[in-house]
Amino acid sequence: MSSRRERHERWAIFWCSLLAPLLYGEIPAAEAGRFLSELSQTECDFPNGKRGKPSRATLWRKWKRYREGGLDALMPRRRKDRGRPRRNRAAMIDKAIELKKDQPRRAHGAINDFLKVEFHATIPKSTLYRHLKRAGATRRKLGISQQKIRCRWTRDQSNALWVGDFEDGPYVIEGDRAVETHLSAFIDCHSRYIVEARYYLRENLDILIDSLLRGWSEHGASRELYLDNAKIYHSHALTLTLTHKEPHMTKFFPRQLLYRLRNEIPVVKLVPQLDWPHKHREGRFCFLCPRCGEFLTAVNPRTNLARCFHCQTNFNTIDLVMAIQRCDFVAAVHFLESRLPASTTA
């Protein structure tokens, strides 16, 4: 006998013993009401170890069940649809799949917002994902790339920004051993010219500095330096990155420039330039909200502000670039700077 069944039987026997005087006719059915009321005032030990008073409604229900089906009817019932989604749940899942297929960038939160309105209920993230996966309706299966959108590094002049990185090179014979080589390279962001590239037998901070100094002595110092998050940079190198980045990375942009970036680049032109999903609905421009993945957006041409009515977020041009390209403020400003209309140069 399974422990679950034993537990259920213990409960059934418990109710029987409580209701015994009624069940065996010691108390006539006409007096059942009074008897159950009294019983509901009496403390007793429940099979789960708790002590308390059974509610009158429960007692009534148990008595009614016993009359209908005997002891078995007092056992907790199993759900008929056990193992299958409940009917409403099935409809919710269908709806969720439809919502996801309609707009693969919709996150579980946004889908649940819809479900809440229609079904007054939500589906836990893991359950939802399991069903979406089974239906082939995950982002990946719907062909939306999981690749992170990379920051676009653009600069207007040479030596404004250099980007450096290490790469594993071929093996070479040194003495009587084959040893691995490492390529340390720097590229100038504007001209895409490789300002320094050299194979080394090691990959460490000294090597990095050596190759950087060679680059600088040949081409002059770069105003900004960006080094990728390779492991060797992590400890000491961070200081190096910061020393060269901090003084030159313009932290404070002129107020006038930011004003122009927000106002002189129309959102309706910027979004297509960013290669971001957008459409015209009833003649009005709208785009996919980069925050919640809904199309419930609009642009106010007077203020050049975009708003998502679903997640209640406002975006100016800088916010949009940051959200869509997943870059920081500085990168967004640089990105937009190159798109300012030339005619209005102040």
Ligand SMILES: [Zn+2]
């Ligand atoms: Zn939104």
